[in-house]
Amino acid sequence: MSILLLVPILAPLTATALAALLGWRRLTASVTVFAALAVLVAGAMLALRVESGAHFGVGHLLRADSLSVTMLLVIGTVGTLATWASVGYIDDELHSGHTDRKSAHLYGVLLPLFLAAMALAVLANNIGVMWVAIEATTVATAFLVGHHRTRAALEATWKYVVICSVGIALAFLGTVLLYFASLHAGASSAHALDIDTLLNNAPQLDPDVTRLAAGLLLLGYGAKAGLVPFHTWLADAHSQAPAPVSALMSGVLLSVAFASLLRVKSVVDLTLGAGFLRTGLLVVGLLTLLIAASLLVVQTDFKRMLAYSSMENMGLVAIAAAAGTELAIAALLLHVLAHGIGKSLAFLASGQLQAAHNSTAISAVTGVLTRSRLIGVAFVVGLAVLIGLPPFAMFASELSISRALAGANLEWILGAALVLMTVAFSALVRNGSRMLLGQPAPDSPTIPLPGTVAAALITGIVLSVALGLSAGPLTQLFQSAATQLGASQ
Amino acid sequence: MMTQATYAGVLDLTVGAFLLAAVLIVWRRELSSIVHLLAWQGAALAAIPLAEGIYRGDAGPIVVGVVVLVLRAGALPVLLLQAVGTADTERRESTPLVNTTSSLLITAGLTILAYAVTRPIIALNPAPATRAVPAAFAVILIAVFVMVSRRRALSQAVGFLMLDNSITATAFLITGGVPLIVELGASLDVLFAVFVLGVLTSRMRRTFGGTDLDQLRELRD
Numbered sequence: 241m242s243i244l245l246l247v248p249i250l251a252p253l254t255a256t257a258l259a260a261l262l263g264w265r266r267l268t269a270s271v272t273v274f275a276a277l278a279v280l281v282a283g284a285m286l287a288l289r290v291e292s293g294a295h296f297g298v299g300h301l302l303r304a305d306s307l308s309v310t311m312l313l314v315i316g317t318v319g320t321l322a323t324w325a326s327v328g329y330i331d332d333e334l335h336s337g338h339t340d341r342k343s344a345h346l347y348g349v350l351l352p353l354f355l356a357a358m359a360l361a362v363l364a365n366n367i368g369v370m371w372v373a374i375e376a377t378t379v380a381t382a383f384l385v386g387h388h389r390t391r392a393a394l395e396a397t398w399k400y401v402v403i404c405s406v407g408i409a410l411a412f413l414g415t416v417l418l419y420f421a422s423l424h425a426g427a428s429s430a431h432a433l434d435i436d437t438l439l440n441n442a443p444q445l446d447p448d449v450t451r452l453a454a455g456l457l458l459l460g461y462g463a464k465a466g467l468v469p470f471h472t473w474l475a476d477a478h479s480q481a482p483a484p485v486s487a488l489m490s491g492v493l494l495s496v497a498f499a500s501l502l503r504v505k506s507v508v509d510l511t512l513g514a515g516f517l518r519t520g521l522l523v524v525g526l527l528t529l530l531i532a533a534s535l536l537v538v539q540t541d542f543k544r545m546l547a548y549s550s551m552e553n554m555g556l557v558a559i560a561a562a563a564g565t566e567l568a569i570a571a572l573l574l575h576v577l578a579h580g581i582g583k584s585l586a587f588l589a590s591g592q593l594q595a596a597h598n599s600t601a602i603s604a605v606t607g608v609l610t611r612s613r614l615i616g617v618a619f620v621v622g623l624a625v626l627i628g629l630p631p632f633a634m635f636a637s638e639l640s641i642s643r644a645l646a647g648a649n650l651e652w653i654l655g656a657a658l659v660l661m662t663v664a665f666s667a668l669v670r671n672g673s674r675m676l677l678g679q680p681a682p683d684s685p686t687i688p689l690p691g692t693v694a695a696a697l698i699t700g701i702v703l704s705v706a707l708g709l710s711a712g713p714l715t716q717l718f719q720s721a722a723t724q725l726g727a728s729q
Numbered sequence: 730m731m732t733q734a735t736y737a738g739v740l741d742l743t744v745g746a747f748l749l750a751a752v753l754i755v756w757r758r759e760l761s762s763i764v765h766l767l768a769w770q771g772a773a774l775a776a777i778p779l780a781e782g783i784y785r786g787d788a789g790p791i792v793v794g795v796v797v798l799v800l801r802a803g804a805l806p807v808l809l810l811q812a813v814g815t816a817d818t819e820r821r822e823s824t825p826l827v828n829t830t831s832s833l834l835i836t837a838g839l840t841i842l843a844y845a846v847t848r849p850i851i852a853l854n855p856a857p858a859t860r861a862v863p864a865a866f867a868v869i870l871i872a873v874f875v876m877v878s879r880r881r882a883l884s885q886a887v888g889f890l891m892l893d894n895s896i897t898a899t900a901f902l903i904t905g906g907v908p909l910i911v912e913l914g915a916s917l918d919v920l921f922a923v924f925v926l927g928v929l930t931s932r933m934r935r936t937f938g939g940t941d942l943d944q945l946r947e948l949r950d
Contacts, residue, residue, distance in 0.1 A: 301910075368911030375918040382925045391936055395945040398929050402885055405922050406876060409892050412915065413869065416900040417850070419907055424853055430908060448849030476948045535950050544950070 244282050245297035245304055248312055248359035251278035252352035259348035264334075264341065269327040272352045276323045279359055280316025283309050287713070291720045296365060300434055303365035306721035310573050311362035311499050313714075317703065318491040318580040319355050321696045322484040325588050326351060328690025329484055332595065339387070346383055347482070354380040354488065358496045368433045370500055371408070371415050374464055377493055378404045385481045385489075396480035400473045407463020407470040414456030418507075421445040421453065435503060442510030451516060454508040457501070458520050464497035466554045468527040475535070478547035479600065483591020486543065490550040490587060491580035498557055498576075502569075505561065506725045514728070518562045522653055525558030526660075533660040536667040542593070543600045545671055546586050549626050552664045553579050559657055560641045563648040566729060569722035571640035574714070578633035578707055582625025585700040588693060589619040593675075596687040602671050607680030612687040616676055618697040623672045625704050627665045632708040736784040737857040743776040744861040747898060748840070751868045751891060755832050755875060758822040760883050764809045767887055767894075771801030774894050777901040781858070793906055797897070800916055805890060805923055812883055812930040814940065823941055827878045836871055843867035850903060858902045865902055868895035882933055882940040886926040893919050 255275040259268040286309045289295060294305040330347060333339040339347075357380050361373035378401060386397035415433070422432040425444035431437045438445075463470030478486050505517050532551035539545040553575070560572040590600070592615050597604050609616035621632075628634040638661075645654040711718075731739070750770035757763050775798035782790035813820065827835065843866035851859055872895055876888035897915075900907050907915070930940055937944045 366908075366911065368907055369914060372911060372914030372918055375915070375922070379918060379921040379925060382929075386929070386932075389932070389936075392947050394929065394932055394936055395948055398882070398933070398942075398945060399948075401922065401925055401929065402876070402889065405889055406873065406892065409889075409896060413896045413899065415911075416896065416904065416907060419900075420850070420903045421853070423904055429904075433908065433911065446849070446853045449853055452846070452849060475950070480948075538950065 242297035242302075244286055245295070245302045245363055247282040248279040248315070248363065249356050251275040252356035252359065255352035256349055256356065259345070259352065264330060264344035264348045266327070268348050269323070269330070272348070273320060273323045273327070275352055276316060276319035276355060279312055279319055279355065283312030283316050286312070287717055291716070294436065294724070300365055300431065300436070301369065302363045303435060304363060305724050306717055307499060307502065307725060308362045310577070310717055310721050311496060312359065314495060314577050314580045315355065315358050315362070315492050317577070318488060318584050321581070321584045321588070321700050322487045322491075323351060323355075324699075325487075325591075325693045325696040326484040328692035329482065329591060332688060332690050336595075338595075343387060343389070347387055350380050350384050351485070354384065358492060361496050362499055365435050366433045367418070367435060367438070367503065368415055370503070371412055374411075374461070374497060374500060375405070375408050377496070378408065378464070381481075381485065381489065381493070384485045385477045387482050387485070388480065390480075393480040396473075396476035400477040403470055403473040404463055407460050409460070410456045410463075411460020414453040414460060417449055417453035417456065418445075421449045435507070438507045439510065442507050445511045447512055450508060450511045454504065454512065454517060455520065457504045458517065458524065461497050461501045461504070462524055464493070465501065465558075466494050466528070466551045467524045467558055468531060471528060471531065471551060474551055475544045475547040478550065479541060479543035483587050483594070486546070486591070487584035487587040490547065491583040494550060494554050495557070495576040495580065498554065498561075502561060502725060509564075509726065514564055518564060521558045521562035522650075525555045525562060526653065526656060528552075528555030528558065529657060529660045533663040533667075536664050539667065539671065540602055541600045542590055542602050542605065542671065542675065543587075545602070545668070546583065546590060549664065549668060550579075550583060552661070553626070556638070556641065556657065556661070559653060560644065562653075563641070563644045563650060564727055565644050565648055566719065566722040566727040567640055567647065568644035569725055569727045570715070570718035571637045571644060573718040573721055574633055574711060575637035575641065577714070578625060578637060578704070581700055581703050581707065582622050582632070582634065584622075585618045585697060585704065586622030586626065588697055588700070589615045589622060592687050592689060592693060596685045602675060605675045606678050607676075607684065608687070609676045611680050611684060612689060614694055614697055615687055615689060618701060619672070619676060621701050621704055623668055627668050630708070632704055633711065635708070636711075731780075731784045733857070736780060739780045740777070740857055740861055743773050743780065744864045744898070744902070747773040747894075748864045748867055751871045751895075752833070752836055754887065754891065755836050755871060756829060758825075760813050760820055760822065760881065761810065763822075763884065763887055764806050764813065767809070767890060768802045768806040770891065770894055771806065772798060774801055774898050774901075777898060778906060781901070781905060790905065793909075793912065796916070800920065801890075801894060805920070808923055808927055809883065809886060809890070812886070812927045814934060819934075819940060822884055823880050825878060826880065832874075832878065835874060839870035839874060840867040843870055854903070862899060862902045865895050865898040868898070880942050882926070882930045882942060885942065886923065886930070889926070890919070890923065
């Protein structure tokens with residue numbers, strides 16, 4: 241069991257070590273793809289075993305329950321797509337002179353390190369270690385965001401590191417306060433930050449200190465999840481990063497940070513009741529949705545458009561978490577998985593458009609569907625997933641979240657969220673059709689499509705359709721995660 | 730060995746020095762003296778676990794104190810000093826967004842706010858160390874203020890480290906420090922984050938010919 245818990249962390253670390261030694265090669269890039277697949281397989285193998293409850297490994301340091309397994313599946317799936325596409329993406333950049341061997345080497349080292357940090361974040365049983373892992377994702381991704389050494393990329397990297405580090409520092413302060421409360425509730429110093437200890441002692445935690453801690457943790461992990469008020473780094477970083485990195489940051493990192501918040505919520509709700517964090521999440525979620533929808537309307541850059549769509553979805557996820565019922569939490573997890581795959585498709589396709597046009601302006605791109613069938617279809621499917629069209633899975637998850645909100649007497653919130661989502665919907669459709677349809681301009685460049693990017697896109701399309709038709713055994717997993725998180729009926 | 734009264738006195742002194750360093754950082758404009766003040770603040774931070782270790786006759790906090798001293802009063806400030814540019818315009822903070830007098834007044838206001846915010850913490854455990862926690866919280870707020878009001882890349886990095894010092898100080902004061910594995914992991918993260926900020930600062934100097942953050946205004950909606 242311990243081995244299975246270690247694989248998702250050690251496999252990517254092995255790939256990092258290999259890439260550090262050998263530089264950017266077919267071999268090291270392929271090992272990274274297999275490491276991402278290993279995360280996925282380990283997650284799948286753990287899925288059945290955790291339904292009865294959490295399993296622990298390496299003493300009490302690691303923990304696998306249905307939430308960790310769900311997140312491992314998201315990391316593994318999007319990780320496989322993104323690392324696979326990276327092979328062709330970076331090779332192409334090397335050929336065209338958009339990057340040099342040194343930058344490619346650094347990319348090869350940092351990408352699997354990023355995966356390992358996310359895997360540790362979802363598997364940690366100690367919320368202090370979880371914090372260390374989340375902050376490590378910031379450090380690992382800093383130079384990935386700055387991979388293209390342009391002025392804009394440098395600006396985005398600086399803002400990203402500074403804003404996220406400050407945000408996440410607040411989460412550390414919250415963790416320290418929770419540790420303080422846990423010690424005073426009688427926990428031993430070695431185990432006071434363990435999730436199982438905290439859950440057991442939650443009713444005895446001092447409510448005033450816990451309230452302070454919960455507020456700081458919401459702000460801190462909210463910063464990494466792209467939630468208001470520390471959201472300003474998101475569009476810059478996600479638009480400047482290389483496409484496969486954008487896919488990982490938008491599709492997985494945001495939800496990994498949010499999963500940490502769900503962990504915290506499961507403890508805090510036992511101490512303070514559900515009301516405190518529900519109010520916080522609703523305010524933060526609605527404001528995030530509002531800002532994302534307004535900026536989507538005026539957007540002229542297609543990568544920033546995708547970034548704001550991620551903010552929109554994280555806002556919705558926060559609102560679903562506020563509802564807090566089993567239906568809402570299970571739907572939220574489906575939403576996160578479907579969003580991860582759909583957003584990867586859209587970002588990977590947009591990366592090739594950017595490479596062709598040397599620009600990310602929506603106005604620069606027309607007629608994609610007639611120019612490259614696969615990129616066009618991938619972009620269409622990605623957008624269709626993101627705006628929640630049936631048969632794709634986000635249609636089902638958004639429907640369930642709506643039902644959950646209505647069931648939790650949050651009709652006003654539901655109404656406001658639906659209005660904002662409609663605004664976002666129309667903006668995405670308008671900009672998407674401008675890029676995809678119509679006659680291509682006569683001097684349109686050919687859109688490059690390296691083999692591995694094509695393979696990742698086809699896989700992503702198949703997965704999106706399959707997940708839309710049936711979530712299959714995953715439904716069971718999401719349900720069990722909701723129950724284990726202590727969601728109300 | 731120390732008596733409890735001596736321990737409480739030493740604690741007040743170190744925490745006072747810790748807060749004073751933060752106020753002086755708000756006051757000074759010369760980047761190299763700001764970094765030196767930060768190193769002094771790191772030393773004051775290290776004194777908290779050192780004093781506790783000597784008072785209790787426990788080796789654990791002393792080891793932690795020595796590590797903190799090496800890292801926060803040595804390695805990290807040195808890393809930052811390397812990022813201070815050699816050009817004359819690069820050695821000082823540019824005209825600040827908030828002038829010095831207002832900055833100091835805001836600092837005083839933040840300190841009072843810190844006393845209000847920390848009341849539930851002191852109520853839970855009114856020990857001498859916990860009573861000093863408002864000063865550490867004041868530095869948290871001052872650090873955030875420094876980060877939003879300064880315009881040089883390096884000043885923001887200093888603000889970030891000050892924020893980190895003050896959170897670590899809070900942890901030492903209210904819990905005697907987080908578990909070792911968390912402390913080590915967090916220190917490693919901070920070390921790398923400062924390294925990243927240092928590299929970015931020198932890239933910024935190469936690309937923009939300076940480190941004034943006002944130049945970062947290409948990306949906006």
